[in-house]
Amino acid sequence: MNTIAAFIKNKRKEAGLTQEEFAIRSGLGLRFVRELEQGKETVRMDKVNQALAMFGMQAVPGRMDE
Amino acid sequence: MNTIAAFIKNKRKEAGLTQEEFAIRSGLGLRFVRELEQGKETVRMDKVNQALAMFGMQAVPGRMDE
DNA sequence: TTATTTTATACCCTTTATGGTATAAATAAT
DNA sequence: ATTATTTATACCATAAAGGGTATAAAATAA
Numbered sequence: 001m002n003t004i005a006a007f008i009k010n011k012r013k014e015a016g017l018t019q020e021e022f023a024i025r026s027g028l029g030l031r032f033v034r035e036l037e038q039g040k041e042t043v044r045m046d047k048v049n050q051a052l053a054m055f056g057m058q059a060v061p062g063r064m065d066e
Numbered sequence: 067m068n069t070i071a072a073f074i075k076n077k078r079k080e081a082g083l084t085q086e087e088f089a090i091r092s093g094l095g096l097r098f099v100r101e102l103e104q105g106k107e108t109v110r111m112d113k114v115n116q117a118l119a120m121f122g123m124q125a126v127p128g129r130m131d132e
Numbered sequence: 133t134t135a136t137t138t139t140a141t142a143c144c145c146t147t148t149a150t151g152g153t154a155t156a157a158a159t160a161a162t
Numbered sequence: 163a164t165t166a167t168t169t170a171t172a173c174c175a176t177a178a179a180g181g182g183t184a185t186a187a188a189a190t191a192a
Contacts, residue, residue: 007127018138029181034140044149044179045070045114045125046107052127059111060128061073061118084168095151100170110149110179133192140187148179157170162163 004048004059005039011055012037026054070114070125071105077121078103092120 012022019037023030028050036043036051049058078088085103089096094116102109102117115124 003124003126020138031182032180035180038140040179041112041115042179043111045109045111047180048111048125049107053130055127056130057127058068058130059114059125060069061121061123062126062128064119064122064124086168097152098150101150104170106149108149113150136189136191138187138189140185142185143183144181146179146181148177150177151175153173155170155172157168159166159168161166 002039002041003062004052005037007055007057008033008051009037022051022054026051068105068107069128070118071103073121073123074099074117075103088117088120092117 012019015022017025019033020030022028023033026033028047032043032047033051036048045059052058078085081088083091085099086096088094089099092099094113098109098113099117102114111125118124
């Protein structure tokens with residue numbers, strides 16, 4: 001799974017939220033949250049950022065290794 | 067402009083490539099490359115990663131500040 | 133075990149991102 | 163200055179992302 005997907009999934013669980021609760025609080029669609037966490041790669045970046053923003057993060061360039 | 071957009075634009079220029087050349091080499095559409103560099107936020111993540119991969123990078127979660 | 137909650141998959145529909153192309157604007161070169 | 167190159171904006175068509183919802187599967191609780 002890609003790092004963003006794993007990050008969201010882990011952080012959401014840490015926060016004790018279900019996908020549904022997370023969807024509601026973030027203003028994202030439930031289906032989107034699910035597909036994102038499952039590593040769907042053709043998601044829209046603005047929505048990915050909307051999800052990351054829940055944890056004070058955003059999508060930035062990072063080295064493919066490390 | 068968002069960091070990914072700026073990153074691509076800067077790196078592309080450093081590499082001495084026009085948007086057209088970059089589009090060809092990366093296999094991305096010219097229009098997409100342009101919109102990406104102009105900071106369009108509703109772009110598809112897989113294509114963003116395809117662009118970043120040209121420089122050994124990918125989209126990862128990063129703190130919104132710093 | 134069974135019952136409950138959470139997550140995954142499938143369907144239809146609407147919106148929109150993307151490619152291609154053509155034109156306009158801006159920048160660089162002569 | 164003019165010309166050539168690069169970048170930005172606009173149009174149309176197609177493919178697909180996303181929302182909603184319903185069902186199935188999986189995980190957790192009792």
